[in-house]
Amino acid sequence: MAVVRDPSLLCGRITGKNPCLDLKNRVFGAPVFAGGFSCSGGKLKGKIGIGVRAALQVGVEESKRLRDLKGLRGVLGFDVVSEGELREKGFLGMRKTKLVCTIGPACCSLEDLEKLALGGMNVARLNMCHNGRGWHRDVIRKIKSLNETKGFCVSVMIDTEGSQIHVVDHGAPSSVKAEDGSIWLFTAQKFEGSRPLTVQANYEGFSEGIEVGDELVIDGGMAGFEVIEKNGSDLRCKCTDPGLLLPRAKFSFWRDGKLVERNYELPTLSTKDWADIEFGISEGVDFIAVSFVNDSGSVWHLKNYLSTKSSKSMGVLAKIESLESLHKLEEIVEASDGIMVARGDLGVEIPLEKIPVMQEEIVNVCRQLNKPVIVASQLLESMIEYPTPTRAEVADVSEAVRQYADALMLSGESAIGLYGQKALSVLRMTSSRMETWGREENQQCLLLQHQLGVSLPDRIAEQICNCAAEMANKLGVDAIFVYTKHGHMASLLSRNRPNPPIFALTNNDDTRMALNLQWGVIPLLVDLSEDMEANISKTIDLIKSRAMLKQGDTILVVSDVVPTRSTPMAFQSIQVKTIA
Numbered sequence: 107m108a109v110v111r112d113p114s115l116l117c118g119r120i121t122g123k124n125p126c127l128d129l130k131n132r133v134f135g136a137p138v139f140a141g142g143f144s145c146s147g148g149k150l151k152g153k154i155g156i157g158v159r160a161a162l163q164v165g166v167e168e169s170k171r172l173r174d175l176k177g178l179r180g181v182l183g184f185d186v187v188s189e190g191e192l193r194e195k196g197f198l199g200m201r202k203t204k205l206v207c208t209i210g211p212a213c214c215s216l217e218d219l220e221k222l223a224l225g226g227m228n229v230a231r232l233n234m235c236h237n238g239r240g241w242h243r244d245v246i247r248k249i250k251s252l253n254e255t256k257g258f259c260v261s262v263m264i265d266t267e268g269s270q271i272h273v274v275d276h277g278a279p280s281s282v283k284a285e286d287g288s289i290w291l292f293t294a295q296k297f298e299g300s301r302p303l304t305v306q307a308n309y310e311g312f313s314e315g316i317e318v319g320d321e322l323v324i325d326g327g328m329a330g331f332e333v334i335e336k337n338g339s340d341l342r343c344k345c346t347d348p349g350l351l352l353p354r355a356k357f358s359f360w361r362d363g364k365l366v367e368r369n370y371e372l373p374t375l376s377t378k379d380w381a382d383i384e385f386g387i388s389e390g391v392d393f394i395a396v397s398f399v400n401d402s403g404s405v406w407h408l409k410n411y412l413s414t415k416s417s418k419s420m421g422v423l424a425k426i427e428s429l430e431s432l433h434k435l436e437e438i439v440e441a442s443d444g445i446m447v448a449r450g451d452l453g454v455e456i457p458l459e460k461i462p463v464m465q466e467e468i469v470n471v472c473r474q475l476n477k478p479v480i481v482a483s484q485l486l487e488s489m490i491e492y493p494t495p496t497r498a499e500v501a502d503v504s505e506a507v508r509q510y511a512d513a514l515m516l517s518g519e520s521a522i523g524l525y526g527q528k529a530l531s532v533l534r535m536t537s538s539r540m541e542t543w544g545r546e547e548n549q550q551c552l553l554l555q556h557q558l559g560v561s562l563p564d565r566i567a568e569q570i571c572n573c574a575a576e577m578a579n580k581l582g583v584d585a586i587f588v589y590t591k592h593g594h595m596a597s598l599l600s601r602n603r604p605n606p607p608i609f610a611l612t613n614n615d616d617t618r619m620a621l622n623l624q625w626g627v628i629p630l631l632v633d634l635s636e637d638m639e640a641n642i643s644k645t646i647d648l649i650k651s652r653a654m655l656k657q658g659d660t661i662l663v664v665s666d667v668v669p670t671r672s673t674p675m676a677f678q679s680i681q682v683k684t685i686a
């Protein structure tokens with residue numbers, strides 16, 4: 107594919123407004139939705155149309171759900187944060203990298219959740235390892251009520267506990283020191299209370315296949331031990347690398363510098379995980395992130411289950427956090443609706459110095475296979491305690507943005523940290539700055555797009571989106587509009603990481619919530635008719651009537667026309683429109 111090579115085409119279009127403007131202290135009013143579909147003043151000039159006809163029989167759009175929502179959300183489901191950002195910074199200044207916040211005791215009140223939403227949280231993550239379902243239900247309902255009443259568009263993700271082997275007791279309520287040369291007992295035997303120098307594991311098979319002389323590493327390097335005696339499943343170990351044992355610390359065993367890989371036959375989805383998934387279905391969450399996925403089987407299994415159990419479509423995200431998942435990366439990415447680079451647990455199974463390269467590879471594979479990817483864990487770890495990040499943390503966040511990850515995630519920084527909102531604003535400002543740099547340096551032209559589609563319709567959709575993104579960059583249009591039912595066209599555009607924001611117009615609320623994780627996509631919920639031309643002018647009029655599109659703005663419109671009596675063939679098109 108030809109690419110933009112002349113940065114001068116792009117540089118001048120970056121908004122002059124301060125891209126670092128802090129949204130935190132701004133108060134957005136409740137959304138004011140324009141009523142009706144008046145076409146006055148919505149005339150378009152300079153329309154260029156390119157069409158591709160293909161004999162695709164696509165089902166007719168169904169918009170009953172939208173009508174139900176319309177009364178609540180108004181006719182243009184434009185979330186208040188994106189709208190505020192557009193007014194403040196213009197089209198090009200809109201943030202592309204999406205932000206995920208883990209919700210925990212430090213940010214679970216309605217006020218705190220609202221502050222995170224205002225600060226740009228696109229997805230709220232609930233880690234099912236902690237708290238009871240009542241607590242999680244309360245948080246989910248608060249987020250949904252903020253969406254309904256305050257006009258936010260925050261998706262909800264639950265993250266399964268999975269079956270990982272970890273410490274349940276190490277002799278102290280919080281952290282405990284392991285001194286050099288001290289002798290410890292690692293056991294799966296359950297006992298009441300705490301015993302000094304004794305670590306209780308949660309699974310009796312934790313030491314299967316382990317031999318005297320093996321190295322036991324805690325949390326990827328928090329402390330290290332040598333196994334000096336094995337008695338049944340109990341291990342007596344000598345501390346060789348003094349350090350700290352934290353609650354729920356994870357174990358790994360190493361022999362001759364390599365991880366001892368063992369098949370524990372623990373299911374990726376435990377009985378508790380299935381119960382949590384049922385809970386997620388009943389609460390209507392948008393994403394289920396599956397911990398410790400080792401192959402595509404568990405992902406397909408869950409996806410099939412969800413398709414029979416739930417009318418709502420929920421995204422299944424696979425967390426890459428084991429050595430085994432790296433061996434089967436492509437099949438897992440293909441099976442999933444998205445990926446999380448779970449660097450915390452990944453660092454238990456691979457040497458830490460390998461993580462940056464693995465992260466880059468996972469991000470690239472995901473973009474090639476057109477799946478959104480979240481970079482997670484320890485992005486701003488020091489901000490759990492301190493009000494400012496380290497320079498190294500800012501560099502790490504910038505690197506993930508430079509790699510064009512779809513989303514960045516806060517863990518403890520928001521869940522238990524003292525400065526969660528500030529951490530979110532650091533992610534926001536750092537990603538905006540890096541995105542601006544990427545545009546100025548024309549970095550997206552370095553991205554190669556391998557052909558993804560196999561069938562003709564898929565290849566047409568892919569080519570339309572590749573060409574549309576290239577045109578948008580070369581012409582320097584202000585925004586891309588894409589009409590999409592399931593989000594596929596929007597994600598194909600996003601895959602090219604184009605300079606202008608991608609407004610994805612859909613009449614399907616599940617699609618809207620799923621697109622929250624995609625780089626550069628601003629999902630809008632609108633009523634769509636079968637007449638695509640009418641849809642396009644209606645949407646433009648609506649956005650214009652809110653003074654967000656003005657005379658002279660140029661937009662590129664990608665549409666996928668469904669067959670109707672008047673247009674019996676599916677019709678995909680790219681149009682460039684200049685607002686009159």
Ligand SMILES: Nc1ncnc2c1ncn2[C@@H]1O[C@H](COP(=O)(O)OP(=O)(O)OP(=O)(O)O)[C@@H](O)[C@H]1O
Nearest residue numbers: 208209210211233235236237450451517518521522
């Ligand atoms: N709902 C919660 N209640 C209490 N503490 C929480 C909650 N969620 C997160 N935390 C705390 O925040 C820290 C980081 O959170 P996070 O859920 O990202 O942990 P993690 O270990 O990286 O994830 P995972 O368990 O999926 O590997 C946890 O160690 C935990 O102490």
Ligand SMILES: CC(=O)C(=O)O
Nearest residue numbers: 448449450451482483
């Ligand atoms: C997020 C997560 O699960 C990890 O980093 O391990």
Ligand SMILES: [K+]
Nearest residue numbers: 265266267397
């Ligand atoms: K988890």
Ligand SMILES: [Mg+2]
Nearest residue numbers: 427448450451
């Ligand atoms: Mg993990």
